[in-house]
Amino acid sequence: MRIGVYGGTFDPPHVGHLLLACDALESLRLERVTFVPSSTQPLKADSPALASAPDRLEMVSLATAGDERYTVEGAEIEREGLSYTVDTLELLSRRSPGAELFLLMGEDSLATFERWRSPERIRELATIGVMSRGKGAVNGARRDGVLDVSTRRIDVSSTEIRARVHSGKSIRGFVPEAVEEFIRSRRLYR
Secondary structure, eight states: OEEEEEEEOOSSOOHHHHHHHHHHHHHHTOSEEEEEEOSBOGGGTTSOOSSOHHHHHHHHHHHHTTOTTEEEOOHHHHHOSBOOHHHHHHHHHHHSTTOEEEEEEEHHHHHHGGGSSOHHHHHHHEEEEEEEESSSSOOEEOSTTOEEEEEOOOOOOHHHHHHHHHTTOOOBTTBOHHHHHHHHHHTTTO
16 A cells, blocks of 8 residues: 655645645555644744644644545644654554555745654655655655655645634635534634
8 A cells, every 4th residue: 555644734724735735646656645634843843833732733633534545644733742753654654554655745845854763764764755846756766765756736735724714814715614514613813
């Protein structure tokens, strides 16, 4: 089984996240993508998420509901404290023995990858797929076994969505309806 592992803050998850996951599914011929909301990212500890970890986990579950290609892993939130990718990949490897894991990340994350905990072990556990904006399928190896995964250009961000909510603007179309309703009912980002 070929499984994409897509970690992030997801504060909130939006249609761009879902489209990137879809592009990775197709480009890498994955059977599923597992979304992994982080508790606290070590390299972003000075800019914590605005929504609580349980709320972000729930929003990712709502965003991916009904699509059997997507699963949600709450291990990093349940573990609490700092979120280390290597720990999550170890867990997923144990849960799915024999599966081929692909760690999906953006180019900005690749730039800091060597500062992550145990980057060499991460490379043993998963092939790194760097999602780059552009058209087409996988462009191939970049370096050190890292795959380029071409994705569509998506001009939506969690920062923009939070700002829209804060200023009273609509977020319809930016997030799935269930996530929009959750944000409204919990009064997030106000």
